Amino acid sequence: MTDNCPAPFNMAAYVLAAGALTPDKIALEILRASGAERWSFARLESAVRGTGTGLAALGLPPGARVLLRLGNSVDFPLAYLGALAVGLVPVPTSTALTAPEITTMARALSPALVIAAEGVALPDHPAPVLTLNALRAMRDLPPCDYDMGPPDRAGYIVFTSGSGGRPRAVVHAHRAVWARRMMWGGWYGLRRDDRMMHAGAFNWTYTLGTGLMDPWAIGATALVCEPGAPLGLLMRRHDATIFAAVPGVYRQLLDRARMRALPRLRHGLSAGEKLPDSTRAAWNAATGTRIYEALGMSECSTYISGSPARPAPEGALGYPQAGRRVTVLNGDDGILAIHRSDPGLMLGYLGPDGAPHLPLQDDWFVTGDRVKQAPDGAITYLGRDDDMMNAGGFRVSPLEVEHALAAHPALDDLAVTDVEIRPGVWIIAAFYTAASAVDDAALMGFAAERLARYKQPRLYRHLPTLPRGANGKLSRRALRAQIKADDDRA
Template sequence: MIAACPAPFNLAAHVLAAAAQTPDKIALEILRASGAERWSYARLQAAVRGTGTGLAALGLAPGARVLLRLGNSVDFPIAFLGAIAAGLVPVPTSTALTAPEITAMARDLAPALVIAAEGVAQPDHPAPVLTLDRLRAMRDLPPCDYVMGSPDRPGYIVFTSGSGGHPRAVVHAHRAIWARRMMWDGWYHLRPNDRMLHAGAFNWTYTMGTGLMDPWAIGATALVVEPGAPLSLLMRRHDATIFAAVPGVYRQLLADGKARDLPRLRHALSAGEKLPDATRAAWHAATGVEIYEALGMSECSTYISANPARPAPMGALGYPQAGRRIKIIGGEEGILAIHRSDPGLMLGYLGPDGVPHLPLQDDWFVTGDRVARAQDGAISYLGRDDDMMNAGGFRVSPLEVEGALANHPGIDEIVVTDVEIRPNVRIIAAFYTAAAQVEETALMAFAAERLARYKQPRLYRHLPSLPRGANGKLSRRAVQAQFKADDDNA
């Protein structure tokens, strides 16, 4: 349980408070194949507050929204925190988005400013554009004063992945960073002397929160690897004590044989999509290090997790973090909901009127995540409710089927969903990547040994790669769309 967020408050001031106590300590190391670029807390704060001064000089209204179209560089967190320091509301977005996609998002957002790197798709929108050169020049300006105010006012906006068909703008309060303190023990087991290495890019919100802001808020050191640099080698060479990634990164390191002895690594973290039990076990066998998983969402960061003091039982994800107030709608198995009083819950989705609106069922925000709770309170994740498959009247979790088939020695990655083979007739189908196509009869026999008949896929398809969204998550909707397009063209 954490105390209430203090007031007045500024998210950026909280994140960089360590600059006053340990100005010379290294806050950030950007790791390269040879050497590293290092930023002390003093240097980082000076760059952020100088950027705040430059942005404030543009005359934007307090609370104005700033759309970030920046790539994988330190410019991203500096611009993000600089905008917040100056009382503006930054909106990070993926560089993978196309011009039509970001134009549609900007139409909903109505930004007052776009900060854009060369080569990144920009929206067709009348907001002025600040170039990267002008942004970087702001770092050397005198420091701005942090704009303090209510911790409940808008602090930043992120977009959902669009799993519902259209990305939605999620408005978070300044207090969201204070609420993340529940994750320090509940998931990370984070300490000021830790060196947190995140495998993601600077401009990904998972990296921004877990890899940067949370280590800085506690006074630790954040490590980010330059694209293309040898991840496992640098993890060892630069004494990473905690490693955070998505399941696909763990699978890749294991497949490449690069999960080696890591003597300084205390444990690892996984989020973003369900971590297969087989991957968790293989990582532990190769490194001797445990992976602790967390469940979260754009609307509330993470709130269910395992940690070294309370590891999850086999097959479970973890436990509600101390201070969270959740319930399962439907009993011990059902849809997870978060109480409106949770300090990490969003202010709401940005409405057409420019005001955030929080959809509630009574006093609960319904997440759409289907879970089951064991007698000891451990939570198992069953998938998104709208991903649940219907097989002959039985509801089947795609994660259960994927978990059963992921251990097949010929399969690299697999995603399971239901597809329509003719009007009003749907079957369970498995799509997988592998070095070579696996005989369908062998896959069917493998499934028959592990799954009830109604849970077994009726169709298997080998693909060169599995479709992912802009945030890197496997997309079942994209798989279904690809299947339909292929079927229509057959």
């Protein structure tokens, strides 16, 4: 269980404090097929505080939102922590987002500044844009003072797809990073001497938290690979002790290469989507290490998990982490809910008035995750209680995808859902009615102009009608059954 967050508090100061005890230790290695970019804790903090000085000099008001449009380079965490250090509110976003997508987000966000790398889609918004060169020039400025304040003030914002079809801005307090200490023992088994490798991009909250902020907060080393780098080889070459990824990455590593024993690896971590038992077993057989799984969401990071200290029983996902305030509504077989007092729960969704609003049901935030709880507290995950899709660990609203594709002039009616194409592998599929079938390549090109790659359907199916009930409600379950029936006939 974590103690109460100290006050006053600043997220950036906290994340970098442990590293100050070992200033020459390597905090970050960005791994490439040949070589690595290395940053010591001393160099990291100097660059963060210099960046803070540069951002503060821009004259932005306290609490102003800074939209980050940066790739998988050290510039991302430097800008993120630099903004936090001086009381600004960074908003990490994926570089895969298209101009229409990021414009929609910017309208909801009203950022005071956009920090962008060259070639990344920018929003149609009047906020000034800080270039990468200008950002990098700030690193060598004198160090800023940390803006210390109430732990409950807004710290950062992330976007998540809501069931209503539009991305929702999730506002987190500075204290959210302190609450992540519950994961150190409840999921990671994290130690100061660990070398945590994460397979994701910096701008994904899973990488940002599990791959960077948490290792640094305990004084451990973070290893992040450049896109396309050979993960298995680099895991061995750079002595990773913990590996974190989504299930799809574990599958790819097992499929693409003959995984060998990893003598320094203690265990793996998995989150983002359900880990198939077959993948878990194959990884254990190939490497001799276990994978510990966690359930979480952008609104509260992870809160149910197995761990080296308390592995999940067979068939179960894990246990509520010590210090979490969660329950299962409607008995032991129902919907997970998080109490408003949970220290890691968001402040709320950003509302039209610019303030966060936390939707509650009798003091509980209802997650939409259907589970079954055993007498010993173990949680078995049964799936979502809504139509949200899972695309490689990203939750995607079918309504958002449908809205983007509905503009195609040849389509009369349209629906999307996720479908299982082989055990444990899910993709987004689009089903449509039209006077005649539309070329799949044309539909894929249309989607690529409007949606990030992870939101784009990988399968298109022309149907005479879409399945609807007597009340006219679309049946996504029937759409999934259509794919299964076609596969059985094949």
